[in-house]
Amino acid sequence: MVEIIEGGVTTPQGFKAAGVHSGVKYRALDLGLLYSEVPASAFVGYTSNAVKAAPVQVMMKENSEKLSAVVVNSGNANALTGRRGIEDAQAMKQAVAAELDVGPAAVGVMSTGLIGRFMDMHKVRYGISRAARELNSGREADGLLAEAIMTTDTIKKECAVRVRLADGTLVYVGAISKGSGMISPHLKVLHGTTLTLVTTDATLSPAFREAWQGILDDTMNMVSVDGDQSTNDTCILLANGLAKSKPADKDPAFVEALELVMTKIAKTIAIDGEGATKLIEVQVTGAETKDDARLAVKQIINSPLVKSAIFGSDPNYGRIMMALGNSGCKFNLDEVHLTIKGGDMEVPILDSGAPVFQEERSVEVVRMAMDNKEVIIAVDLGIGKESATGWGCDLTYDYVRINAEYAS
Amino acid sequence: MVEIIEGGVTTPQGFKAAGVHSGVKYRALDLGLLYSEVPASAFVGYTSNAVKAAPVQVMMKENSEKLSAVVVNSGNANALTGRRGIEDAQAMKQAVAAELDVGPAAVGVMSTGLIGRFMDMHKVRYGISRAARELNSGREADGLLAEAIMTTDTIKKECAVRVRLADGTLVYVGAISKGSGMISPHLKVLHGTTLTLVTTDATLSPAFREAWQGILDDTMNMVSVDGDQSTNDTCILLANGLAKSKPADKDPAFVEALELVMTKIAKTIAIDGEGATKLIEVQVTGAETKDDARLAVKQIINSPLVKSAIFGSDPNYGRIMMALGNSGCKFNLDEVHLTIKGGDMEVPILDSGAPVFQEERSVEVVRMAMDNKEVIIAVDLGIGKESATGWGCDLTYDYVRINAEYAS
Numbered sequence: 001m002v003e004i005i006e007g008g009v010t011t012p013q014g015f016k017a018a019g020v021h022s023g024v025k026y027r028a029l030d031l032g033l034l035y036s037e038v039p040a041s042a043f044v045g046y047t048s049n050a051v052k053a054a055p056v057q058v059m060m061k062e063n064s065e066k067l068s069a070v071v072v073n074s075g076n077a078n079a080l081t082g083r084r085g086i087e088d089a090q091a092m093k094q095a096v097a098a099e100l101d102v103g104p105a106a107v108g109v110m111s112t113g114l115i116g117r118f119m120d121m122h123k124v125r126y127g128i129s130r131a132a133r134e135l136n137s138g139r140e141a142d143g144l145l146a147e148a149i150m151t152t153d154t155i156k157k158e159c160a161v162r163v164r165l166a167d168g169t170l171v172y173v174g175a176i177s178k179g180s181g182m183i184s185p186h187l188k189v190l191h192g193t194t195l196t197l198v199t200t201d202a203t204l205s206p207a208f209r210e211a212w213q214g215i216l217d218d219t220m221n222m223v224s225v226d227g228d229q230s231t232n233d234t235c236i237l238l239a240n241g242l243a244k245s246k247p248a249d250k251d252p253a254f255v256e257a258l259e260l261v262m263t264k265i266a267k268t269i270a271i272d273g274e275g276a277t278k279l280i281e282v283q284v285t286g287a288e289t290k291d292d293a294r295l296a297v298k299q300i301i302n303s304p305l306v307k308s309a310i311f312g313s314d315p316n317y318g319r320i321m322m323a324l325g326n327s328g329c330k331f332n333l334d335e336v337h338l339t340i341k342g343g344d345m346e347v348p349i350l351d352s353g354a355p356v357f358q359e360e361r362s363v364e365v366v367r368m369a370m371d372n373k374e375v376i377i378a379v380d381l382g383i384g385k386e387s388a389t390g391w392g393c394d395l396t397y398d399y400v401r402i403n404a405e406y407a408s
Numbered sequence: 409m410v411e412i413i414e415g416g417v418t419t420p421q422g423f424k425a426a427g428v429h430s431g432v433k434y435r436a437l438d439l440g441l442l443y444s445e446v447p448a449s450a451f452v453g454y455t456s457n458a459v460k461a462a463p464v465q466v467m468m469k470e471n472s473e474k475l476s477a478v479v480v481n482s483g484n485a486n487a488l489t490g491r492r493g494i495e496d497a498q499a500m501k502q503a504v505a506a507e508l509d510v511g512p513a514a515v516g517v518m519s520t521g522l523i524g525r526f527m528d529m530h531k532v533r534y535g536i537s538r539a540a541r542e543l544n545s546g547r548e549a550d551g552l553l554a555e556a557i558m559t560t561d562t563i564k565k566e567c568a569v570r571v572r573l574a575d576g577t578l579v580y581v582g583a584i585s586k587g588s589g590m591i592s593p594h595l596k597v598l599h600g601t602t603l604t605l606v607t608t609d610a611t612l613s614p615a616f617r618e619a620w621q622g623i624l625d626d627t628m629n630m631v632s633v634d635g636d637q638s639t640n641d642t643c644i645l646l647a648n649g650l651a652k653s654k655p656a657d658k659d660p661a662f663v664e665a666l667e668l669v670m671t672k673i674a675k676t677i678a679i680d681g682e683g684a685t686k687l688i689e690v691q692v693t694g695a696e697t698k699d700d701a702r703l704a705v706k707q708i709i710n711s712p713l714v715k716s717a718i719f720g721s722d723p724n725y726g727r728i729m730m731a732l733g734n735s736g737c738k739f740n741l742d743e744v745h746l747t748i749k750g751g752d753m754e755v756p757i758l759d760s761g762a763p764v765f766q767e768e769r770s771v772e773v774v775r776m777a778m779d780n781k782e783v784i785i786a787v788d789l790g791i792g793k794e795s796a797t798g799w800g801c802d803l804t805y806d807y808v809r810i811n812a813e814y815a816s
Binding site: 049050077226303318323325333 | 457458459460485487488489490522523524525634636637638639711712713716717719720722724725726727729730732733734735739741761763765803805807808809811812
């Protein structure tokens with residue numbers, strides 16, 4: 001039984017967090033630190049974008065199996081910064097290592113913010129030193145770290161669950177994340193700019209990497225705000241084993257708990273997409289392959305025409321089929337069923353490829369279903385047994401405003 | 409020597425056009441007809457979207473090598489309309505055939521507008537009958553047809569050129585097009601919803617199909633307003649041979665003329681993208697393969713973040729590299745040069761992968777270059793000799809407004 005509890009990244013035993021203002025941003029918190037009292041097994045997913053930010057390059061190269069701390073700054077992505085950027089990312093690790101008396105290889109680093117500017121290392125070093133002194137556990141510390149990694153985010157993204165493993169141990173999983181624009185992560189585990197930190201006091205073996213990739217593929221990698229994958233996406237899971245459980249790698253309750261946390265984080269990122277007023281969930285069922293189902297979900301969730309139609313509750317459902325047709329997913333139009341759900345309404349749109357409605361009055365029903373904070377587009381392809389679900393948001397005036405003014 | 413002249417689709421000899429109000433739309437012209445006095449060799453490109461509108465399905469199935477007329481309606485796309493849609497598209501061809509005394513197989517049909525509604529054939533038949541009586545040549549007739557096929561278009565898209573072939577014959581090429589949203593054509597020739605009609609009085613052999621695909625790939629298929637490929641995209645080239653030239657298939661002057669016309673039409677579609685305030689041209693050079701170059705162009709031109717940055721003249725050029733990194737195109741960041749051009753300014757941004765600017769003041773120069781009606785993003789990958797150019801537009805408040813309210 002997985003139980004959702006009030007908590008965050010320091011809810012599992014032995015984790016501490018801090019968030020401070022270093023001066024990279026004008027006023028807001030902009031530097032965060034996460035620390036585990038004992039070295040934690042680290043499972044990291046990185047952006048698949050060929051243009052990788054300096055911190056991503058540095059972490060991928062070191063590929064540490066254990067991490068004791070992760071430093072995160074916002075305001076500057078340290079991307080497109082060449083050799084100097086690499087040196088700065090390494091210097092951030094070294095500064096944390098010196099403060100916390102651990103090896104530099106045991107320090108993870110993540111950055112988010114503007115691309116193409118050098119880091120102001122004077123400010124960053126000052127921030128690291130302050131954050132190290134302010135490390136703490138509890139809800140206030142969780143909140144400060146969550147706030148320090150935000151960019152255009154409007155809500156803090158954190159959650160925590162408690163779950164009893166098969167061996168009787170009670171373990172906790174906590175997570176925080178940021179991400180609002182340039183969101184279409186496609187994280188690859190080696191050992192999304194979504195930055196996500198997940199902590200647990202359960203014990204995990206190195207072999208958990210593969211399962212972690214599977215969970216990322218079903219959760220974080222199914223979120224898209226704008227189809228633009230960042231140069232900085234990173235998702236770090238730290239398992240410090242302090243609950244003294246047996247390895248929880250294959251414990252169904254633990255996997256369920258982790259999936260629940262990651263799904264919640266994924267949906268929160270979509271809800272808080274830049275300018276978003278609505279969460280869109282796309283469910284594709286009856287596909288021949290899992291890849292087909294994911295292709296279809298992604299194409300629908302990324303279509304600017306679908307997204308703006310949902311913003312305006314405009315019952316222009318043909319656009320959903322247009323997007324499906326462009327996805328490369330295999331289907332036969334005569335088998336397709338399309339339903340739009342919103343609030344407590346569930347409106348069939350296409351039945352075996354044929355439109356259910358023609359009258360203007362009945363189209364009004366579609367509009368009413370779309371006029372909700374959460375709109376579900378359910379497509380049954382009817383030719384197979386595979387399915388996928390993804391999350392996105394509507395395309396609004398505010399998305400344009402935010403992104404026309406970002407660097408300014 | 410290709411000469412641009414004031415003209416349109418009836419400028420080449422033997423073509424007549426008409427545009428009328430049939431009543432499918434509330435007030436605007438909504439039904440157009442193009443007629444060639446003699447059967448013309450037809451070269452047609454259709455949407456690659458797996459969900460194809462009824463008129464596209466009907467035309468692809470018949471695959472006529474000669475066409476005498478093309479009927480186009482706007483206001484209803486006749487897409488997602490099942491068997492009844494197919495019958496309606498066939499009925500449109502039959503109605504035109506009866507009016508003009510030609511075989512139904514010699515009539516092309518194109519539709520654009522709302523998806524998922526049945527055609528009102530009573531109105532369409534009335535429109536066809538009126539249009540057939542009003543067929544005429546000259547600028548007024550050109551304009552009526554151009555207007556009848558518009559949906560959210562704000563400008564008529566037409567152009568004409570005159571060119572002397574190698575055999576001394578003077579031939580004309582004219583074209584009209586519509587397209588403003590759901591624009592990311594990927595037209596495939598068998599023998600983009602962009603609807604395009606191109607006429608010429610030159611003579612072309614059936615083998616011209618392949619060359620036509622090449623021209624479409626470099627022109628219409630490199631336009632993207634929103635990355636959403638329509639269910640209805642169709643582009644028809646009619647060559648009626650009335651100039652009595654030798655086959656012009658390989659005449660460099662003719663090919664140049666046709667490319668010029670198609671490039672002009674492509675750019676006009678991008679300029680008139682829904683809500684657009686700026687034309688964006690993306691030039692990728694130095695790619696290893698043509699496909700790589702096209703991938704990179706498409707990814708950059710479709711990025712909502714790049715598009716909204718250009719709307720706001722926001723010098724956030726990191727987004728261009730983010731998009732390049734997501735394109736799947738092969739490159740080495742250390743070899744990449746990026747330049748932004750606007751007005752008479754040409755601003756180097758990245759030099760061998762390193763940012764040229766760091767100071768806020770110099771970033772202002774980028775903003776000034778972006779603050780033009782036409783912004784060119786030039787990326788030299790520096791690893792090969794292939795190149796591609798594409799056209800798009802900025803993402804604006806008006807794009808959202810138009811598409812949040814379309815069906816309403």
